[in-house]
Amino acid sequence: MADLAGSGDDKPPEYVIIEEIYEHVDAQEDFELALERALDAEAKVVVIEPVKLGQETSFWIKSGNCLHKTSVISGVCSLAVGTALPNKEAIILPLGFLSVLCAGVYAVSWQFDPCCKYQVIMTLPC
Structure with missing residues (x-):
């Protein structure tokens, strides 16, 4: 189901290909397990052929x-506006609140997810 390509020692594989092969009714569960194994192996590149799994993974990444970028950008903007215009609490406070809110959601939901170490390079149309 998943093709792990590595050097054979304890290094993470260079890439893992999760192939779209429907061998039985529960093939989607097999694809998800293959993705979990690829993430646990810390593969540098994961190629996901099953469209549904690829779209879901891409969406969550x-x-x-x-969330992470919004947190950082709104925090920096809050600090910059606070420094440049210290009497503009109507701008500073919402930006700071947005930064803290996004950072909190990211910390609780995504920070320890192994997918957060990956970027979506390319998705192909169906």
């Missing part, structure tokens, strides 16, 4: 990245 992009969502986590968006």
Whole structure:
């Protein structure tokens, strides 16, 4: 189901290909298990052929990245506006709150997820 390509020693594999081979009714569960094994093996590149699993994984990776970036950018903007315009609490406070909120959601939901170490390089249309 998953093709692990590595050097054979204890190093993580260079890439893992999760092939879209439907051998039985529970093939989707097999794909998900193959993805878990690839993430546990800390493969540098994971190629996901099953469209549904690829779309779900891509969505969650992009969502986590968006939360992280929103937290950082709104925090920096809050500090910059606070430094440049210290009397503009109507701008500073919402930006700071957004930063803390996004950082909190990211910390609880995504920080320890092994997918957060990956980026979506390319998705092919169906």
